[in-house]
Amino acid sequence: MAVFLDDGMKSRAAQYLLARAVRSLWHPAETVRPTSDADEVVAGSVQYPWGGELISALGALLIRAARLESDTCKAEKLVVQGAGDPGLAEMLLAKARETVSQTSTDGWTDDDMRGHLLLERFMEDHNLQWNRVIDDDSDESYDERSKRQLRELIWAGTRALATMASSLSGLSGPWQLLGRLDDDRIVSIYADEEVERIELQTEQDLDEVEATALAHAAVWIAIRRTEALDFEENAWLVERVAQDVSPFHQVVYSALLMAGVAPMREAVRISDGPAEVFTFLAGFIQAMVATEGERGSEDRLEEDVADAYDSMHQVLEEVLLDDEDDITDRLLAVLEIVGRSARLTRTDVNPRRGVEGHISSPDELAAELLRRPAEYAATVLATETNEDDLIRLRALAIVAQIEPGLAGHMAADFADLSSDDPRMEPAARARAVQWVEGAIRAAQERSTLPVGKVRVALSDDAKTVLAAVMAGQALVDEWPVQRLVAAAAESASGVLWEASALDRSDDVFGRP
Numbered sequence: 438m439a440v441f442l443d444d445g446m447k448s449r450a451a452q453y454l455l456a457r458a459v460r461s462l463w464h465p466a467e468t469v470r471p472t473s474d475a476d477e478v479v480a481g482s483v484q485y486p487w488g489g490e491l492i493s494a495l496g497a498l499l500i501r502a503a504r505l506e507s508d509t510c511k512a513e514k515l516v517v518q519g520a521g522d523p524g525l526a527e528m529l530l531a532k533a534r535e536t537v538s539q540t541s542t543d544g545w546t547d548d549d550m551r552g553h554l555l556l557e558r559f560m561e562d563h564n565l566q567w568n569r570v571i572d573d574d575s576d577e578s579y580d581e582r583s584k585r586q587l588r589e590l591i592w593a594g595t596r597a598l599a600t601m602a603s604s605l606s607g608l609s610g611p612w613q614l615l616g617r618l619d620d621d622r623i624v625s626i627y628a629d630e631e632v633e634r635i636e637l638q639t640e641q642d643l644d645e646v647e648a649t650a651l652a653h654a655a656v657w658i659a660i661r662r663t664e665a666l667d668f669e670e671n672a673w674l675v676e677r678v679a680q681d682v683s684p685f686h687q688v689v690y691s692a693l694l695m696a697g698v699a700p701m702r703e704a705v706r707i708s709d710g711p712a713e714v715f716t717f718l719a720g721f722i723q724a725m726v727a728t729e730g731e732r733g734s735e736d737r738l739e740e741d742v743a744d745a746y747d748s749m750h751q752v753l754e755e756v757l758l759d760d761e762d763d764i765t766d767r768l769l770a771v772l773e774i775v776g777r778s779a780r781l782t783r784t785d786v787n788p789r790r791g792v793e794g795h796i797s798s799p800d801e802l803a804a805e806l807l808r809r810p811a812e813y814a815a816t817v818l819a820t821e822t823n824e825d826d827l828i829r830l831r832a833l834a835i836v837a838q839i840e841p842g843l844a845g846h847m848a849a850d851f852a853d854l855s856s857d858d859p860r861m862e863p864a865a866r867a868r869a870v871q872w873v874e875g876a877i878r879a880a881q882e883r884s885t886l887p888v889g890k891v892r893v894a895l896s897d898d899a900k901t902v903l904a905a906v907m908a909g910q911a912l913v914d915e916w917p918v919q920r921l922v923a924a925a926a927e928s929a930s931g932v933l934w935e936a937s938a939l940d941r942s943d944d945v946f947g948r949p
Contacts, residue, residue: 449624451487451494454478455595456611462518462599463606475519479591483584489568492587495594496552499533501618502601507537509604516599521592529559530597548619556590565590609635609820638819644681646824649814650831651678652685653806655768656692656775657832658839660803661846663776666769671839675765675772682757682768684814689771690753691813692806695796696778698725703786704777710770717756718774724748779803804850807832825852834946837930838939841893844946845927849919862918869925873906875945876929880936893931898924903932 442450461474482491506512512534515527532555536542542551560566567586570579605614609632615621616628655678658665665671678685693701702722705715727745756767779799781787789795796802806813810832811824818824829851837844848869853861891903898916902924905912912921929946933939 445623447486447490448494449621449627451490452498452615452624453611454481454487455491455494455498455598456614458595459599459602460606460611460614462516462596463603465518475592475595479520479588479595482587482591488587491591492556492594493549493553495591495598496554496556497548498552498598498618499529499555499594499601500536500548500552502598503533503537505604505618506534506601511604513600513603516596516603519592519596519599521589521596523596525563525589526593526596528563529593530600532559533597533601556594560586560590635820642818642820645684645816645818646827646831648681649684649688649810649816649828650835651681652688652814653810653828653832654835654839655685655772656688657803657806657847657850658836658843659772659776660692660779660799660806662840662843663773665839665843666772672765674835674839675768679764679768682764684816685768686750686753686757687815688806688813689775690749692775692802693721693778694725694728694749695802695805696775696782697787697789697796698722698729700778700781700784700787701725701774703781704774708770708773708777710773711766714756714767714770717752718771721749721752724752803847807847807850808852831943831947833926834942837926837933837942837946841895841899841927841930841934844930845896845899845923848926849923851922854919854922865918865922866912869902869922870906870912872925872929872945873902873932876932876938876941877906879938879941879945880932883936883938883941891931891935893934895927895931896924899927899931903928 455478458475458478478491482488515523515530519526536551536555540546542554545551545554565586567583567590571582574582602614602618605617608614608617610628612624612628612631615624651674655666655674658674666675701718705718705722708715724745756771757764776799779796779802782790782796782802783798784790787797790797796805807829809825810828811817814828816824816828818827833844833847836847851865853865856862895903898920902912902921906928912925916924926946930942933942933945
């Protein structure tokens with residue numbers, strides 16, 4: 438494709454790739470779509486013609502970033518993210534910063550030429566002449582050396598660039614970053630379009646997260662405590678799920694598939710509800726049989742299994758995408774089946790109970806759905822965010838409006854509480870404190886009652902956590918993290934209930 442681009446487009450494309458690489462060093466935890474992080478940019482630099490294009494763009498960007506850093510009067514230390522030789526990156530960073538004291542280099546004043554001279558001299562000083570053929574080089578040794586030196590140079594330059602431009606790390610896109618470093622009119626147009634696109638995508642993503650979180654909250658409650666959905670004061674949850682049933686369809690499908698044929702078949706047999714719903718679900722069960730091999734055949738065709746999965750989705754569409762104005766009765770009937778199926782997984786009805794890799798209790802099913810909530814809802818966000826965290830926290834904010842105790846149980850199901858990453862537990866404990874502190878602030882803004890006099894029924898653990906936070910004391914360090922997080926979520930929800938501040942639930946829980 439590069440051969441079809443003119444020189445100007447190739448140059449801007451190289452700048453764009455470098456800007457994305459820099460952003461991946463600033464925000465390494467973000468999921469970036471389409472993926473184009475620093476590792477991939479460096480790896481792809483050896484493909485013609487991108488080596489020369491990236492080096493040319495890098496030189497000019499280093500000059501501009503050094504100028505920007507000087508204007509902000511704040512020189513940061515070299516970014517720790519990224520590969521390559523950090524010592525080499527430190528030396529290139531120092532050389533780039535030296536250019537600020539002069540307005541020209543060897544009489545050249547434009548950034549492109551000054552950047553070219555900066556990198557040419559750096560390459561000579563550090564034996565990184567990737568584009569030069571040495572007399573005794575064979576074709577094979579030249580190719581290997583050239584690629585290695587080019588990668589080393591781009592890693593050093595990218596890390597130096599990320600360091601000097603770090604004041605722009607809050608921008609939401611690569612074109613905006615380039616627009617702040619240069620006054621190129623075309624780049625400015627791209628940057629403006631990027632802002633509009635990201636704003637639109639962000640708005641769409643918020644709607645996606647809301648619908649997905651509502652679906653997960655409803656299904657999770659159905660699994661944990663189905664009767665909570667029958668209370669009139671909680672009818673709003675199913676009514677809101679009905680406004681966009683696409684994520685609900687996917688979460689229900691995932692839950693029933695994991696619960697298995699036998700528990701679902703028994704759940705349908707013993708449940709009461711709209712006859713037409715159970716008629717449809719009988720078709721779902723029939724299709725699910727094919728996926729679990731209950732026919733006793735080991736040579737089932739892959740096409741048959743694929744058709745069975747398609748049939749299950751078609752059944753759910755017929756149940757959920759009805760022409761009726763009000764489908765809440767149908768949603769409640771489906772949720773009842775999900776809840777009964779989940780509870781039956783821990784009984785002898787479930788032939789896979791105790792088998793590794795299969796669900797053997799409602800608690801396991803509820804926790805599994807929250808482990809990868811975006812995947813189980815088939816939700817893909819356009820912006821650079823961790824969708825699983827967003828969905829879990831928003832679902833928690835919704836459940837907190839149903840019942841404090843349920844909020845505690847859901848928080849204990851969060852996947853990061855059982856992570857092998859040693860950084861996760863301290864972060865989870867700090868987040869738990871923030872929930873309680875946020876709820877107290879919301880209550881103090883809303884309520885005239887002393888916030889310490891919470892009359893909502895709370896567990897002893899929740900009361901202990903609330904008292905500790907109110908007194909400014911450290912939380913109980915010896916408690917397992919699941920116990921502490923559950924108590925904090927219940928406590929925070931209880932405070933919001935007491936202060937009639939449930940509309941602040943998303944402010945307290947719903948932010949990563």
